[in-house]
Amino acid sequence: MNLGMAQGIVCRQQITFHLDLRSSGKTSRPSRHRRVSWVKRITGFKQKYSRPLDQQYLMSGRLLELRQSNAVQDDAAELRQRLEEDGYLFFRRLLDRERLLNLRWEMLTLMQAGGWLVEGTDPVDGIANPDARSTEGDVEYTDVYHQVYRLQPFHEIAHSRGLMDLLERIRDCTMMPQPQNVARLWFPKFTEHTTPIHQDFVHFQGTHDNLTCWSPVGDCPRELGGLAVLKGSHKVDRVLEHHFSLGAGSLHVDPTAHSELKDEWYTTDYEVGDTLIFPALTIHKALPNLTEDRLRVSLDNRYQRVGDPIAEHMLNPHLGSMSPLTWDDVYEDWGSDEFQYYWKKHDNPVLPKITKYLDKAFEDAVELTRNGDERAQLHLRRIAIRDPTSDQGKVASEVLSGIE
Numbered sequence: 001m002n003l004g005m006a007q008g009i010v011c012r013q014q015i016t017f018h019l020d021l022r023s024s025g026k027t028s029r030p031s032r033h034r035r036v037s038w039v040k041r042i043t044g045f046k047q048k049y050s051r052p053l054d055q056q057y058l059m060s061g062r063l064l065e066l067r068q069s070n071a072v073q074d075d076a077a078e079l080r081q082r083l084e085e086d087g088y089l090f091f092r093r094l095l096d097r098e099r100l101l102n103l104r105w106e107m108l109t110l111m112q113a114g115g116w117l118v119e120g121t122d123p124v125d126g127i128a129n130p131d132a133r134s135t136e137g138d139v140e141y142t143d144v145y146h147q148v149y150r151l152q153p154f155h156e157i158a159h160s161r162g163l164m165d166l167l168e169r170i171r172d173c174t175m176m177p178q179p180q181n182v183a184r185l186w187f188p189k190f191t192e193h194t195t196p197i198h199q200d201f202v203h204f205q206g207t208h209d210n211l212t213c214w215s216p217v218g219d220c221p222r223e224l225g226g227l228a229v230l231k232g233s234h235k236v237d238r239v240l241e242h243h244f245s246l247g248a249g250s251l252h253v254d255p256t257a258h259s260e261l262k263d264e265w266y267t268t269d270y271e272v273g274d275t276l277i278f279p280a281l282t283i284h285k286a287l288p289n290l291t292e293d294r295l296r297v298s299l300d301n302r303y304q305r306v307g308d309p310i311a312e313h314m315l316n317p318h319l320g321s322m323s324p325l326t327w328d329d330v331y332e333d334w335g336s337d338e339f340q341y342y343w344k345k346h347d348n349p350v351l352p353k354i355t356k357y358l359d360k361a362f363e364d365a366v367e368l369t370r371n372g373d374e375r376a377q378l379h380l381r382r383i384a385i386r387d388p389t390s391d392q393g394k395v396a397s398e399v400l401s402g403i404e
């Protein structure tokens with residue numbers, strides 16, 4: 001799938017790094033009680049709805065320590081060799097910690113204004129209000145998320161020069177962040193919604209050579225639910241079959257169904273600034289956020305060669321299909337236009353979104369709902385509430401009314 005179109009053609013380009021920590025994004029304080037009852041109505045989720053952790057998170061008790069590549073950061077051949085061998089590269093303190101901590105404050109301040117944090121606590125502590133629990137797919141989540149999404153520093157950090165230099169060294173050509181940056185804002189003890197085991201290609205598409213960069217915004221010890229990778233799993237060299245999961249992204253793959261995959265998961269106690277880099281076929285998952293009361297805040301951004309194709313949906317703001325959000329909305333309060341619409345100067349071919357993966361997840365969820373699966377019911381209920389007039393929304397309502 002990798003066309004490697006730009007390799008050797010595009011010469012290195014200097015993107016000047018611009019530091020602007022001006023705050024942006026507007027929120028008005030919602031009524032917490034209204035918000036809470038709305039969340040419960042949408043999700044049907046109550047405190048008592050808690051089950052043992054899903055098998056998929058417990059596939060292995062063994063969690064090994066990620067191999068650090070700081071010492072070979074300048075050695076392109078060694079970086080490529082490690083990426084080929086392990087299917088990931090991990091760096092301590094690659095990103096500017098000060099910038100990330102400022103970003104953390106800005107993001108969490110908006111989340112607190114949205115009712116997600118306990119009132120009167122310091123936003124940087126990320127102490128979650130359990131009554132406000134929500135996740136991707138919930139209207140309530142998108143409302144607050146899109147406030148965070150307007151922050152200029154949140155998008156600017158994707159262009160960090162040190163990271164761009166490293167990615168260009170690895171791929172030996174000009175790279176660019178895909179416009180659709182992503183933040184993950186995960187509530188504690190909401191483990192049903194933990195990001196399941198998957199390959200990124202099913203979500204972000206484009207080429208198999210795209211690189212995901214995952215960085216916590218604040219320290220992220222294991223119990224806060226950082227990312228874990230299945231070492232060497234990219235060597236399957238194809239997109240594996242994914243099934244419905246309630247977790248973020250709605251798709252999971254079962255590595256035990258593939259004998260060539262070893263049960264070797266790697267993770268670490270992440271510190272602010274650390275970055276995990278992996279290509280689109282590497283199998284990975286999040287660990288559950290098992291903390292008593294802390295939100296996990298992280299970034300996962302995708303990078304591609306300039307000139308490689310990009311999937312159409314990656315040109316849009318994240319979760320814009322859940323609730324409308326344009327780039328003009330995102331940029332409304334920015335103090336600089338340096339990183340606005342930056343991708344338009346590149347002529348990357350645009351590919352239509354491949355919908356078969358999520359269509360399959362929906363079909364699985366319909367069947368599971370009919371068979372009494374509560375997680376699938378919850379998934380369909382969300383769709384029915386969010387998109388009542390869409391094709392899937394209508395099917396979801398029909399299937400749900402059939403079981404009630």
Ligand SMILES: O=C(O)CCC(=O)C(=O)O
Pocket residue numbers: 182184194195200212214227248284285286298300
């Ligand atoms: O941070 C997470 O929970 C999910 C990250 C991830 O797997 C992704 O964005 O592809």
Ligand SMILES: [Fe+2]
Pocket residue numbers: 198199200284
């Ligand atoms: Fe992923």
